[in-house]
Amino acid sequence: xxxxxxxxxxxxxxxxxxxxxxxxxxxVDVVAAYPITPSTxxxxxxxxxxANGYIDGEFVMVESEHxxxxxxxxxxAAGGRVxxxxxxxxxxxxxxxxxxxxxxxxxIVLTVVNRAxxxxxxxxxxHSDMYLGRxxxxxxxxxxxxxxxxxxxxxxxxxxxxxxxxLPVMVHQDGFITSHTAQNVYPLPDEVAYNFVGxxxxxxxxxxFSRPVTxxxxxxxxWHFEHKARQHKAIIDSRAVIEEVFAEFExxxxxxxxxxxxxxxEDAEVAIVALGTTVETAIVAARxxxxxxIKAGIVAPRCFRPFPYDAIREALENTKSVAVLDRSSPGGAxxxxxxxxxxxxxxxxxxPLVTNFIYGLGGRDFSVAEAKRILKExxxxxxxxxxxxxxxxxxxxxxxxxxFFQTKRG
Amino acid sequence: xxxxxxLAQAKRGQRGLENKSxxxxxxxxxxxxxxxxxxxxxxxxxxxxxxxRAYSNFNSYTATVASWRVKKPVFNRDICIDCxxxxxxxxxxxxxxxxxxxxxxxxxxCKGCEVCVEVCPTNPKSLLMFGEYTELEEALxxxxxxxxxxx
Numbered sequence: 001x002x003x004x005x006x007x008x009x010x011x012x013x014x015x016x017x018x019x020x021x022x023x024x025x026x027x028v029d030v031v032a033a034y035p036i037t038p039s040t041x042x043x044x045x046x047x048x049x050x051a052n053g054y055i056d057g058e059f060v061m062v063e064s065e066h067x068x069x070x071x072x073x074x075x076x077a078a079g080g081r082v083x084x085x086x087x088x089x090x091x092x093x094x095x096x097x098x099x100x101x102x103x104x105x106x107x108i109v110l111t112v113v114n115r116a117x118x119x120x121x122x123x124x125x126x127h128s129d130m131y132l133g134r135x136x137x138x139x140x141x142x143x144x145x146x147x148x149x150x151x152x153x154x155x156x157x158x159x160x161x162x163x164x165x166x167l168p169v170m171v172h173q174d175g176f177i178t179s180h181t182a183q184n185v186y187p188l189p190d191e192v193a194y195n196f197v198g199x200x201x202x203x204x205x206x207x208x209f210s211r212p213v214t215x216x217x218x219x220x221x222x223w224h225f226e227h228k229a230r231q232h233k234a235i236i237d238s239r240a241v242i243e244e245v246f247a248e249f250e251x252x253x254x255x256x257x258x259x260x261x262x263x264x265x266e267d268a269e270v271a272i273v274a275l276g277t278t279v280e281t282a283i284v285a286a287r288x289x290x291x292x293x294i295k296a297g298i299v300a301p302r303c304f305r306p307f308p309y310d311a312i313r314e315a316l317e318n319t320k321s322v323a324v325l326d327r328s329s330p331g332g333a334x335x336x337x338x339x340x341x342x343x344x345x346x347x348x349x350x351x352p353l354v355t356n357f358i359y360g361l362g363g364r365d366f367s368v369a370e371a372k373r374i375l376k377e378x379x380x381x382x383x384x385x386x387x388x389x390x391x392x393x394x395x396x397x398x399x400x401x402x403x404f405f406q407t408k409r410g
Numbered sequence: 411x412x413x414x415x416x417l418a419q420a421k422r423g424q425r426g427l428e429n430k431s432x433x434x435x436x437x438x439x440x441x442x443x444x445x446x447x448x449x450x451x452x453x454x455x456x457x458x459x460x461x462x463r464a465y466s467n468f469n470s471y472t473a474t475v476a477s478w479r480v481k482k483p484v485f486n487r488d489i490c491i492d493c494x495x496x497x498x499x500x501x502x503x504x505x506x507x508x509x510x511x512x513x514x515x516x517x518x519x520c521k522g523c524e525v526c527v528e529v530c531p532t533n534p535k536s537l538l539m540f541g542e543y544t545e546l547e548e549a550l551x552x553x554x555x556x557x558x559x560x561x
Contacts, residue, residue, distance in 0.1 A: 213445060219443060223433070231442075
């Protein structure tokens with residue numbers, strides 16, 4: 001039996017510590033990990049909990065992130081509760097195995113501390129790694145601060161392990177801004193947290209010797225398509241379970257989460273859509289602009305995958321102009337979040353104007369002043385009735401103004 | 411002539427992989443492409459011989475890959491010393507043996523790799539490769555004589 005860990009009602013934790021405490025409370029059976037900045041402390045803390053008897057589980061040190069996720073796949077197929085952590089280059093090295101995990105419907109939890117991808121090498125936070133995972137078939141939850149990193153990690157087990165879901169889940173937090181900034185966090189007591197997550201319920205487990213199974217079969221053109229379609233339906237259908245788990249978590253904690261978070265959107269004419277810590281910066285900007293009479297609001301996908309096509313439409317359909325912020329270099333395209341939000345809004349009657357900002361790459365700071373400037377630009381688009389700038393612009397970049405594509409509407 | 415259904419149960423090698431009829435839709439495929447090997451409770455399966463097991467249709471035992479083979483190993487009972495070398499080395503469990511007595515080849519799963527021939531220690535060899543359509547009698551009639559030691 002695991003040792004009891006003394007917790008205060010209010011703790012001062014950074015995002016990494018918060019995530020590691022959630023892993024401890026979930027009593028993970030196997031963590032296979034290869035630590036990488038800035039997520040190192042998650043597995044470092046976890047290793048110390050195991051060594052000091054706070055967890056009845058195995059901590060497996062491996063030789064790479066590819067091996068870490070492979071170890072997780074094996075342990076999960078064997079029939080245990082499994083989690084690990086990574087960032088950036090480590091995430092990239094895991095990518096091949098991420099698709100194996102989701103295709104085999106293994107409910108692994110991966111805590112991702114978002115960091116830029118090289119080259120040039122950079123340890124700071126942006127969303128390149130999170131975006132790299134967006135077609136991998138994992139559920140992706142996004143935490144905007146340390147408290148949410150804790151809350152989402154607990155919810156991730158309960159969502160992924162639900163037998164009608166059976167999918168792996170990533171919990172994202174921003175490198176350094178969330179992962180290394182100590183904030184007030186209100187944890188649940190150990191028993192309450194564990195009972196919320198519940199005992200692991202195995203399914204198709206390889207350690208069930210009464211029913212031997214094959215994992216990782218080969219399927220060619222006659223079978224592959226059907227299996228991928230079933231997997232896609234599972235992740236789209238997980239929306240209902242995500243909402244149920246969030247509702248149950250609210251009853252325990254008083255903290256309410258939705259697949260798409262909306263702030264001051266009841267009467268908003270202009271809005272920013274963003275992910276991660278930028279959301280809180282943008283909220284401050286919108287509040288200040290409201291004092292100046294600009295009806296600004298913020299929309300933030302809590303759930304990046306399954307993409308909340310439905311909830312994004314509801315949140316934004318009555319706006320006039322929307323700025324979608326992408327913290328990842330799009331490599332010759334519009335930002336991914338911009339594309340997805342635009343696609344959702346195209347099917348509304350109102351069809352707000354939508355522009356794209358590439359910002360914050362490699363941890364470049366995003367200020368309240370810049371968020372206000374962007375919202376004011378949306379106000380100008382709204383008043384003109386068309387987009388008055390380039391559709392894609394770079395925000396916070398040194399050198400001549402950089403932007404691409406102009407509107408053909410109005 | 412070797413009995414081609416040697417130690418086979420009714421389901422061995424029944425499905426040709428080239429047969430595309432009766433495939434189920436996306437709503438009926440197994441979750442995660444996880445494939446159970448047997449029908450029913452398999453707790454005691456290790457104590458049953460292959461021809462006694464309730465293999466599922468997902469199990470390769472019920473499929474045949476005989477068409478992949480160009481050449482086949484032919485077994486000569488008169489020379490074999492039952493050393494089990496071929497049984498140990500066969501990568502596809504296609505050497506049929508009971509109570510340490512070599513019986514023959516599972517031609518539903520043998521892919522003609524020739525490993526069994528390579529590892530056979532007798533002189534002449536008790537397993538030799540012949541064309542897929544060579545009859546057993548014809549193959550045995552061509553069997554080489556014992557090689558004499560060169561001085």
